[in-house]
Amino acid sequence: MNRLPRLRGQLFERHEITVEKDIVRARQAVGRAMDGLGAKAIRKTRLVTAASEIFRNGLNYGGGAVALIHCDAGNRMVWVDCIDDGPGIEDMALALRDGYTSGTGLGRGLGGAKRLVDEFDIVSEPGVGTHVRLAGRA
Template identity: 55%
Template structure:
């Protein structure tokens, strides 16, 4: 398991590198690597810029052709009031959120999110080899 602390903007680059390395270790296709790294980048950037920092962990699970990477990002922010709205294509906070949560969700095989004012936001991304 690899953990990257997300406290400043350059930590997003470290999260991207860790995602790329993990996807390379499972033998993911170039397309899958790019999609996963892009999703991780968006989630990590949101944690740094809007979630008061946090951390992201990467774990490789499964065997053979069923190997996959699970990334879990947790932040210390105030939570997201309306998760369904934040996942929609038309969501805007008036700030530049880049691809955002909805875009990240479309790039991975599995996407889970929990968010509350007491625990912050936890996003889990999962992606396989193909």
């Protein structure tokens, strides 16, 4: 699978997401990164909410994931990568459509996350995994 290019900025934290509690720790780290850049509460909430949804997808559909949180102080951006080695996404357009779910959720995960952030990118290959990148400006 083609991964997204390396991020600029400083690695803030790395988290393995293998159980539900890991999602909480990783989303708290996203919040701390936004706080470190002086983000307004609404901007922080939007990125933390989107990241939480993506982390949950990595756990539930990808069988676990790695979360990488980067801070780019120069651009006042927090970047979040969530990478899994799960089954991948067969139909990206369908997966991004509101109401579509491959599980038991409401089908608002990927599309909802995309609407909440300043930058969103995703690459996925069936049978190989998925790499989602989100970013929020502080």
